Amino acid sequence: ANVLVLHGPNLNLLGKREPDVYGIATLDELNRRLIELGTKLDLDVTCYQSNMEGDLINHLHFASEKFDYIILNPGAYTHYSYAIRDAIASIDIPVIEVHLSNIHAREAFRTTSVTAPVSQGQIVGFGLMSYELALISIQQKLNEATD
Ligand code: DQA
Numbered sequence: 001a002n003v004l005v006l007h008g009p010n011l012n013l014l015g016k017r018e019p020d021v022y023g024i025a026t027l028d029e030l031n032r033r034l035i036e037l038g039t040k041l042d043l044d045v046t047c048y049q050s051n052m053e054g055d056l057i058n059h060l061h062f063a064s065e066k067f068d069y070i071i072l073n074p075g076a077y078t079h080y081s082y083a084i085r086d087a088i089a090s091i092d093i094p095v096i097e098v099h100l101s102n103i104h105a106r107e108a109f110r111t112t113s114v115t116a117p118v119s120q121g122q123i124v125g126f127g128l129m130s131y132e133l134a135l136i137s138i139q140q141k142l143n144e145a146t147d
Contacts (some may be wrong), residue, residue, distance in 0.1 A: 001042075001068040001142055005034055005131065006059055007049035008075030022100050023127050030128050037132055041139040050101045053081060060087040060095075070095045078103070078113045089118040096134040099124040 007027065010017060015026035017062045025033075031047040038045030039122050046067070056074070063070055072095050077084050088095045095118070103110040104126030121137075123130045 001138065002044045002046070002066060003038065003069045003071060003135065004063045004067040005045060005047045005071045006056060006063075007047070007073050008056055008077050010075055011073060012051065025128055030079075030131065033128060034131055034135065037135055041065040041135060043135060044141060045135070046087050049138070053077060053083060057083060057087040060084070060090060060091055064091045064093050067093060067137050069093060069130040070132060071098055071138075072096070072115070073098050073100070073118070074115050077116050079109055080112075080114060082114060085114045085118055088115060088123050095136065096116070096131040097122040098132060098134050100127050102126060 012027055014022060014030060027049060034047060035045045048059060050059070058076070060072075070093060072088075074081065074084055074097070078097070078099070095115075097113065097116050097119040099122075103113070105123065113122065114131065116136055123133050123137075126133060
């Protein structure tokens, strides 16, 4: 199966940005880990990052032509982008929302996710492992489907 990992705004600065919150690994390191785990799980992983809302929306639209699953970290758009929420609701492929930090244990504005209700689920607070847990859940689902 083909999985698109979509990273939202400011995640290009991973490793440099608030390392006490987001860790010291860079986005490249994270992507490499995901592609590697994907190979072990028989999942073809493609990673893309954008700081632009419309670009993320375009990728959600076009993803349905090529991908079976999307793992999405919408960054701060999580908390207020109805446009990204509507894009998720408009496509047929499942989206798993992930966050490095535990958004429920930080500032009040981060506890709201407008994208989670239209996503398959939300994995938060496990750092890079939030993404890895999402990949594992995809592989489990695929296994159940073929059993
Ligand atoms: C984040 C949490 C968001 O609140 C924040 O705006 C981010 C990163 C996370 O992965 O923990 O950019 O999505």
